[in-house]
Amino acid sequence: MGSLTVTLVFLYAVSAVLCTPFINQLQPGQEWPARSSVKQPYHQFDGTENEHKPEVAEPKTAASEVEKEVISDEPQAPLVETVERIDYSGAQVWKVSTEDVQVQRLIKKLATDKLIASWGGNHSSIDILIKPNALENVTAMFRNGDITYDIMIDDLQQRINEENPPLDENELELQDRRGHRMTWKQYHRLEDIHGFMDYLAKTYPSIISVNTIGKSYEGRELKILRISDGKAGNKAVFIDGGIHAREWISPAVVTYFINQFAENFDVESDDIKNIDWYFLPVVNPDGYEYTHRSDRLWRKNRKYGYGPSTCTGADLNRNFGYRWGGKGSSSYPCSDIYRGSGPFSEPETKAISEFFRNTAVKFSAYLTYHSYGQYLLYPWGYDNALPADHKDLDSVGKQMAEAIRKTGGSQYKVGSSSGLLYPAAGGSDDWAKSLGIKYTYTVELSDTGRYGFVLPASYIEPVARENLAGLRVLASQV
Ligand SMILES: [Zn+2]
CATH class of the missing domain: 3.40.630.10 (Zn peptidases)
Structure with a gap:
């Protein structure tokens, strides 16, 4: 990987x-x-x-x-673990106006399908992260719906690399x-x-x-x-x-x-x-x-x-x-x-x-x-x-x-x-x-x-x- x-x-x-x-x-x-x-x-x-x-x-x-790693007496966390670094190459962040109810619905659906994640927003707009493998689909959906958006971050991993x-x-x-x-x-x-x-x-x-x-x-x-x-x-x-x-x-x-x-x-x-x-x-x-x-x-x-999953x-x-x-x-x-x-x-x-x-x-x-x-x-x-x-x-x-x-x-x-x-x-x-x-x-x-x-x-x-x-x-x- x-x-x-x-x-x-x-x-x-x-x-x-x-x-x-x-x-x-x-x-x-x-x-x-x-x-x-x-x-x-x-x-x-x-x-x-x-x-x-x-x-x-x-x-x-x-x-x-x-x-x-520090030790805890309760509850037991693993002392040795293998951690993979998550790569955000190709992921984008868009700012989307949410005044339109249709847009709100689409965003909700995309989030439920885990194609995007919310970064935050207010009453009039939302910032969303689009996962790399979903970019093509999401772009097409926005185009079909005639929904405009601003690309705030073009390649998230690049920003992460330059951040610190x-x-x-x-x-x-x-x-x-x-x-x-x-x-x-x-x-x-x-x-x-x-x-x-x-x-x-x-x-x-x-x-x-x-x-x-x-x-x-x-x-x-x-x-x-x-x-x-x-x-x-x-x-x-x-x-x-x-x-x-x-x-x-x-x-x-x-x-x-x-x-x-x-x-x-x-x-x-x-x-x-x-x-x-x-x-x-x-x-x-x-x-x-x-x-x-x-x-x-x-x-x-x-x-x-938490829960039945690995979350x-x-x-x-x-x-x-x-x-x-x-x-x-x-x-x-x-x-x-x-x-x-x-x-x-x-x-x-x-x-x-x-x-x-x-x-x-x-x-x-x-x-x-x-x-x-x-x-x-x-x-x-x-x-x-x-x-x-x-x-x-x-x-x-x-x-x-x-x-x-x-x-x-x-x-x-x-x-x-x-x-x-x-x-x-x-x-x-x-x-x-x-x-x-x-x-x-x-x-x-x-x-x-x-x-x-x-x-x-x-x-x-x-x-x-x-x-x-x-x-x-x-x-x-x-
Ligand atoms: Zn916070």
Whole structure:
């Protein structure tokens, strides 16, 4: 088949006992508020259970030779597996206007027949991936129906090949000196992201700490980084990324925020310093790694064994427990929007819900970064309904969009997810809002379809910079 075979080798198991906790409990900003009245099954926020790798900067290993795999005690994932890289040569992405009902019907049928896959859309258009072996047929059907379309991506594999070029020599040299490997000039593996977080906790122990709030299905850590000066009156903001595996720009942008605040905390504005920031940059680490080593366009998590078929994974953004199971989610395990077997059936969403259940922190805002489309969306997503304070959400959202536009020029549309896009029940934003977190937004980052999920790495910095401006507006409003 000519596809690259990657063997995953189990390399290490780190004992928590052997690790020095990062968190100096004497530091004022370091205690993560926990509800003492609530039993905390698998995480105490004192850092003693903080499993981490002892080395931040490990020697670089060629990704094609050896992969790291972490071990889980439940459930058992295969320690050695053979992974084939999926080749998208000849696949195309089209933007199609869906104003016409006939077009909607055709697209639905093509999707059911698995000839195309949806990349996303709104009330007026949809982006679809056409599989190479279906291209001729689908083209003929569109021609016969007199349906127009724009070819956004002519050869998807070519775009994938060009998306994440290796760093140049200067960058590699800088990377060696920095103590961590994150660059924002490249999309990085999970190991680099986690190494970066651990590096910051080690380097700035008075304001930064890292905690693991649980593990993914395959046993990877769900790492949260907190930035806080420990002031009593601080507000709290929670930001996550990487719920959907293939949306690489999301963890890249969230880690960019972390880097900005961490490296410049002393000179940051009071708006930033008066907030305790909680960042979970990769909610779906198994899926994220899978997109790097096997299928660039994987969306769900990697929980195995759903349904009678060989289908893997649930859509984590349909698995949250507020109005779970409603519109825009599927009960069919092979669907890309499979909602899982029940609310919080997935270890990744479960860990987040437990974190919020156990923490004493009262969050004022919850932001979850996705791609793509350039939208700032607020609840509700489950159906065409609005929360009572939707005017506040709309107003702050529009100010954020304006700051983004002024900084980088990108236009973000602001509205409720169900109103602006389509209903989708079980999203993290609805659930966060249901907890009483006022400023809850799903941010759909760049672009609007030219590259879609396969946004070249050179876009990371501009996209992150303009969204940092948006985040600063939010910080001034909470
Ligand atoms: Zn997404």
